[in-house]
Amino acid sequence: MKCELCDSSRQDEIQFGSFLIRYDKAAHLNCLILSYGLKQRGSDNVDFNGYLFSDVSSRRRYFYKQSCCYCNERYANLKCANKHCQRLFHFICGIENRARNQYVKPYFSYCNQHVTKPKYRPKSTEFCCICYDNLFDESKRFCPVTMLRSPCCRDNWFHKLCIQRYALEGGRSFRCPICNNTEKFRKSMLLWGVFTHDNPTEEEIFQEHMDHLIVMRRELFEPQDEDEPLVAPLQIDPPLEINFNHDYHDDYDSDDYDYDYYDYYHHNRFNNYHYFQTPDEKSKGFCIGLKRFCCVINNVLCHPFVVLQQQSQINVVSKSYHILPFSLVPIITKLYRQQGWLVFWKGFFESLCLKGVSLLFRNLHFFDEMPFIYVGFKGVIAVIMFVLKVNGLKMTVGTLMLPNDNIIGCGSKFWPLFFIYLSLEFAKWTFSALAKKITRALFRNKSTERRIIAEDQECTMQTDLITRIITETVFYPCETVLHRMLLQNTNTIIDNLDTGTTVMPIFTYFKGTKDCFKTTVGMEGYKGFYKGFGGLILQFAVHAAIVKIAKWLS
Ligand SMILES: [Zn+2]
Ligand SMILES: [Zn+2]
Ligand SMILES: [Zn+2]
Ligand SMILES: [Zn+2]
Ligand SMILES: [Zn+2]
Structure with missing residues (x-):
């Protein structure tokens, strides 16, 4: 369970x-x-x-x-x-x-980075007062969470796990194993992460003090000789001097001041849950805002290279492969001279819509209890995604020189391609999540010291970039095949990226995805799968530049 x-x-x-x-x-x-x-x-x-x-x-x-x-x-x-x-x-x-x-x-x-650091450090030879083993493990590094110093009697150290075991055995009578202190010891241990689910009530604490007083009285009147009977009568005054609500600060000498107590009292002045709901998110908010802004800018600036990449990618008969970005430079100038700057932002709106809808698809979790509606809803969104994908692709690659007919949907079979598209997207998400985990772990190992949030943010932007590069490179061949299949029979006319000045229609006769693979290998060789990769490299470059600028800004 x-x-x-x-x-x-x-x-x-x-x-x-x-x-x-x-x-x-x-x-x-x-x-x-x-x-x-x-x-x-x-x-x-x-x-x-x-x-x-x-x-x-x-x-x-x-x-x-x-x-x-x-x-x-x-x-x-x-x-x-x-x-x-x-x-x-x-x-x-x-x-x-x-x-x-x-x-x-x-x-x-x-979290481990924000645990208050205690003033006292144990000696390297210090031992645990419960198990008598050395306090330190092999790492020889002091850890304020797993090594606790007794708050009542000076310089006694415990393993947290030892004191935890001791606390659970002790239950209500959990007290300092060295000096028997109850109240101060218990309170400190609870603050330091030792739990006991059997907390005494105030009356029991009172009773505890009474018992203590009785013992003290008895010791006072106890005759030296054990054989003689107890003569002095036991009379107990009400212990008026015990004040249960007194401030713990009074118990501490100025040099024995403990930061955890400060934390505790400081926080207590606020309403606990109010604190959680309205945290001071100024710096964090700035970073998130910056990240979103960078994401949008990234999409805008990358789009010209998406146009070039996809036009080259789907062209089965082109002679230049544009695997490296250099060959694209003369084409860019020619396209600009002939068709103006608008040519580079064809299909931008559709691709932005697709990004938004796919974000919605991935982050939709709130139908936890109604699985059927949830799956149905996701299915509808997936279909919308697919339609947007096909139309975005058509708009992006279609030339501006001739009017393209805007049929919604794709020319060839809708459902098989839909499932291929969906499974490819799933594979990409799973792969990128995995890649992200690995890069993040590598990054964390690289810098284990304290980082401020801004640096954390910048770190996630870097890992995002690395993840993107790996994922898109690995899945590029599949994407090539998918794009070619999607555009089959759509009568799309594209710019010819061999010359940059002429247009050409797409005529392909793939019988299916397998055939598309075979034909591509046969006509263009394995290199054909990476046609237009230069455009993708330019997108990575833009992304990297934006990460650099964001780092400089934050
Ligand atoms: Zn749990
Ligand atoms: Zn923290
Ligand atoms: Zn966890
Ligand atoms: Zn121990
Ligand atoms: Zn003690």
Whole structure:
């Protein structure tokens, strides 16, 4: 069974806490507590310990669209509470990548880059006071999340996992294993990501203090000789000096100041959930705006080369292959002189529409619960995409010198080509997602140190470019075949890119996709599949230039 929130089925009582199963649903208790935007609205015995099923499933729909910064999968349910950080991650990925969760209201989480750095560092020979093993693992690097210093008695260090195990065993009586401190120790540990699902009530804390006082009294009056009976009567004054609401700052010497407490109190002054919904997105917003702007500019500036690339690509009989961009330069000047600048933006509107619709197709997720309507809707969008693709292609390659007849749809069989087109698109998306993952991983390895958001943004633009180059190069031959098939029998007249001044009609008689492959190999050789690749190289160049400029701007 998978957790409703993080979509993981992994269970580990000690690391991830208990795994609740209710009817056919399951969830990590910690996911319920920590997921951002999810509140406990019922009493403890309702649904998931007071987290209503309806709330959980509405959050689930939302998390479906959020991808994890560590594993890139969907259902990222935690959000870094640093206001300059927009990272989202899975509860489990967070634990494995040294993010911190605070098990104290308002249950913030911090990604590994924004965990507050403690003032104290352990000595390299320091050992864990619970397991007596060396505190450090092989890496010998201090990690503030997995190595915790006792807040009550100085300079005792613990492995987080050891203290976590200890906390779960201790339950309500979870206290410092060295000095038995309860309140301060427990509070700090909860803030540092150690959870215990059995928190004592205020009365129990009060009782704890009473017991402590009784013990102190007894020790005071205890006779030195063990054999003699206890003579002094036990009289206990009400412990008026205990104030449960006092500020924790008072407990700290000035040099013992802990940043986590500051964080906690600082955040508490705001309304918790309000904070999540209106984060300060100024710098991030600028970067996203810049990225979108660059995307549009990229499409506009690349289109002339798309025109050249596609015209060369579909021409079966042309003598020049234009695999490198240099041969295109004289053609560009000739075309411009003869037909004006409009020749380079033919079919731009259609291709923009296609980009928009395909974006809609890929990002449409909100019919999670009605699969049939969802599939039907996607099917309709796919057909629209296909029609736009065919017409965009016709508009792009058709010459301006002669009027082309605008028949909607393609000349040859509609449905077989539709399915070929759709499967090619799917293959491209899957491949590019994979390529993106790999390049991103390589980039992350290259620079593991802290990066600010702007640099992150620029990094994704770079990975986008690399992914695009790889994907389009790999799929270019398939695209060539598809484009040739799409234009068969459409009576399209194109510019002749051998001369740049004449026009020519397309006459092809492929019996099918296979035949198209064979004919291409036979007539043009394997090189024929990369006809017009020079145009694509120029598009990459424009894209790269834009990435460079964006980097300079941000
Ligand atoms: Zn979970
Ligand atoms: Zn993840
Ligand atoms: Zn962060
Ligand atoms: Zn240990
Ligand atoms: Zn202690």
